[in-house]
Amino acid sequence: MEIQAVIFDLGRVLVDVVIDDEFKTALGWAPADGKGERARAVFDTLYRDFSTGRIGPQEFHSALVNELGLELEFERFVELWCSIVAPMPGAEGLFEAVAGKLRVGLLSDTDPLHWQYVKQRFPFVGRIPRPTLSFRTGWLKPQPEAYIAACRNVDLPPERCLFIDDKPENVEGAMKAGLDAMLFEGTE
Incomplete structure (x- = not known):
């Protein structure tokens, strides 16, 4: 089936996380x-x-x-x-390239403080129409319900969605839930 949406993870994909x-x-x-x-x-x-x-x-x-x-x-x-939230080199350009061609979604294990900060500091992330956020849904990756909710939020079945995450266990969880998925290793 043809991919019609890309669902991004947030931390270490669209923004970096640097714990000093x-x-x-x-x-x-x-x-x-x-x-x-x-x-x-x-x-x-x-x-x-x-x-x-x-x-x-x-x-x-x-x-x-x-x-x-x-x-x-x-x-x-x-x-x-x-x-701890920092820019991820190349992430905004990647997002813009995808958003120009496909639906975009977000599936993130995050909290309300980080979410508010990210939306203010990285406006491109705030443009995602219906983000799927763990503090709102109560589900964490790799729970299947988290991926299904993210697909619903882009109005597509799982087989039409590509999920991108930096953690292998979350990529595997997405595939088990019926999505195509890939491990994020940078924007190059």
Whole structure:
């Protein structure tokens, strides 16, 4: 069947994600004494709830501060949180080339803070008519429901959609859900 839509992942496809030492230190990931591993495990659990819409930004921040004993005001947290999103070289050009010929969609495991920031900083992403966002749907990749929802949001059956992601497990999940899929390895 002919591909009529490209559904992009967001992080490390349309925008880059760069986690620097300041971010790691602020969230307690940096210590070499084993506490960094615990902080990362606590973060992963809380982020799953945040990125599936079970908790909001304030609750996510409060839980991180309380669980990890952080001294981090909400405003500073939001600033640091959004600082990890950076331009992906060539992504806007790729998006524009595809959008000129096919329908475009988005399927992203993301949260409301990052989504608001991305729409403001990268207007081309905000032009996607009906993005499929985990914090709205409650589904994370590679759950089949996430891919099916993304296809619905471009008004096409899975076999008419190409999904592009940077993680092999998400590409595999898309193919199991009936989409064509490819691993993103850069815009070159």
